[in-house]
Amino acid sequence: MAIFTHTSTFTPSQETVKTWLTRPGALTRATPHWSGSVKKEGDPQDLGSQAHLASALPFTSGLLTLPWTAEHVAAGEDTFTDQQAKGPFSSWQHTHDFFETPGRTVMRDTVTYELLPGEELGTSAQEAKGKAKQQGLKLLGTGRKGAEKIGDTLVNKHLTRVFDARERRIAADLEFQERYAHDPITVVIAGASGMVGQQVSALLTGGGHTVRTLVRRAPQAENEFRWDPAAGEIDTEAFDGAQAVIHLGGASINQRFTEQNKKAILESRIQSTTLLANTLADVARKDGGAGQVPHTFICASAVGFYGADRGTEVLTEDAPAGSGFLAEVCQQWEAATEPAKEAGLRTVNIRTGLVQSALGGMLKVQLPLFLTGTGGYVGSGEQMQSWVSLDDIAGIYVHALFTDSLQGPVNAVAPTPVTAKKLAKTVGAALKRPAVLPIPPAAPALLLKKEGVQELALASQNASADKLVKSGYVFFEPALRQALEHELVR
Structure with a gap:
């Protein structure tokens, strides 16, 4: 023993x-x-x-x-x-x-x-x-x-x-939790079982708040409520007495960009967001200002809103939308929240950067390569990567929830964007492995197809975190090296 x-x-x-x-x-x-x-x-x-x-x-x-x-x-x-x-x-x-x-x-x-x-x-x-x-x-x-x-x-x-x-x-x-101490509230979360959703839920319950979840299967617990975005169905009892709704759902973009998969990426976001926004607007009207239904709607989006080829241009939330498939998805995604905003709900669109986590996302996909010393960067390596740690993306959602002055689009990125080459080298350093070789775009194209490589692996987005920082958010992990060491230490 x-x-x-x-x-x-x-x-x-x-x-x-x-x-x-x-x-x-x-x-x-x-x-x-x-x-x-x-x-x-x-x-x-x-x-x-x-x-x-x-x-x-x-x-x-x-x-x-x-x-x-x-x-x-x-x-x-x-x-x-x-x-x-x-x-x-x-x-x-x-x-x-x-x-x-x-x-x-x-x-x-x-x-x-x-x-x-x-x-x-x-x-x-x-x-x-x-x-x-x-x-x-x-x-x-x-x-x-x-x-x-x-x-x-x-x-x-x-x-x-x-x-x-x-x-x-x-x-x-x-x-x-001390920084965001607040009387207990009830929050409805769609997408609570995902990588980010689990962390957001845990941060909220850790603060003494109640989390209700929307599920597509039959509910198995008293805090679960069924919905079916494709069929336009939702159990509106989920919103009774709740103060806010957080929407994190959507099909993964880390897959082959076939027409079928692209359709799923788009429809999973637009159908679910439209259903939530319209339902929230409807229950708000029926509530008549009594305060018994949600007054805040926080919905995921992405820095893909700006398009895949913005070079080193500093992108604030006021920057125009870009072109390409993911830019179009993000534009429609954010537009789908409008009914809630028009009904008077404070609405926040979280434009998420590249989430760095061993639990999921592109970093997990690339880990086998980096662990074997064959990881690297795609293309020239000069693409700007607007990254964010998993702890921070969860923290940003909670910050948005309790910061009444925050509304509209918010870049959810660390204040220290890096090039793709720097990102690869830093991952390698955290794992004590070399990561200096460029990877031909043809390699990730086997997984993502050519369009997926252009939209993801070769994308360059230099998103600014100024709005987030000025709103008072304090990062768990503002520096990439520290974030990756905490995420990947073996």
């Missing part, structure tokens, strides 16, 4: 820290993206509830994962414990203990684990598994004690990285 401990210190009170950690969304927010992803959270205060995760294998930046189920088994005033119900360890138990000291809160994480089965195995199946492992160790010439020592060293090194990252993430979120 091995024991690992990690001590974290935070400035908020013990009650604040523990309250945040036991709210829905805390596990999603605290989990470093390179260490895996949360599929379903449990409730630390509900003994027997389970959390389901995809736990990344070390040194893979989240590309290779194993299923992990943790069960909450104990909870007290200053402590709670979970243990592995299913996963790669023979046994695993994680206890959080909280201590309040003058001016700070101390959290001690204690993990006790076993890599290999003990001598006493409960069932014949376990015995067979244990014997097989022992035979494997003999073939390796190590023996049980030697293998455990090597394994514990590697595990402890990995856990040190994980818990250091957790401490940083928890501290950043506690600061964020």
Whole structure:
């Protein structure tokens, strides 16, 4: 049995820290993206509830994962414990203990684990598994004690990285929640199951707010409400007593630009946004100013609005729309929100940049190349890349929600755009891999087709973050190198 401990210190009170950690969304927010992803959270205060995760294998930046189920088994005033119900360890138990000291809160994480089965195995199946492992160790010439020592060293090194990252993430979120402290509200989210939607939902529930989700399948929880954008159907009870709606849905653009896929990209955005905007306008009129329905509508858009070939031109929100398929999609997408705006809802269009995350998007697609030292930039590498971290795109949505002065289009990008060449080199540096070779456009064309390469890989958009910064937003990750190291550390 091995024991690992990690001590974290935070400035908020013990009650604040523990309250945040036991709210829905805390596990999603605290989990470093390179260490895996949360599929379903449990409730630390509900003994027997389970959390389901995809736990990344070390040194893979989240590309290779194993299923992990943790069960909450104990909870007290200053402590709670979970243990592995299913996963790669023979046994695993994680206890959080909280201590309040003058001016700070101390959290001690204690993990006790076993890599290999003990001598006493409960069932014949376990015995067979244990014997097989022992035979494997003999073939390796190590023996049980030697293998455990090597394994514990590697595990402890990995856990040190994980818990250091957790401490940083928890501290950043506690600061964020203090900055956006607000009486609890109810927010309806479309697209909550996506990469960005999960983080936005977790930030909101971490702040004590209620999140309702629109789902296309049959609802399975009391906070789920069905809708079918293609059929123009939506359960309007979702909006009763809600203050805002956030729309994040839409088919992925990271696919071959066939006519069928392009149609799905366009229609998935226009149909869903039109349905939401018209419905919100209708319920607002019926409400008659009583304040029992949403007054804010925040909808995704993209810097693709400006077109794919804007060179180094600084693009503020007042810049004219560009040309091309994605520019046309974004123009129609934003226009579809007009009914809500005309009905008096504060409407914000989040023009998203290139989201940098190990959990999804183009970075995840390119990770195998970078990990093998074959990553690089497409074309000349001089294209301007307006990027944003996953934490920041989630934070920007919450900022837009609680910043009443913000409306209309907002560039959701970091204040430090870079060239494609610089982006590739920085990814390589974060992974400690070379990334200096240009990639012929013909290579990504195999995945995206020629039009997709022009619209995505070769696009140059130098979007300005000035409007966002002047509205008071403080970035989690304003610098690319730091953002990528936090996202990809292995």
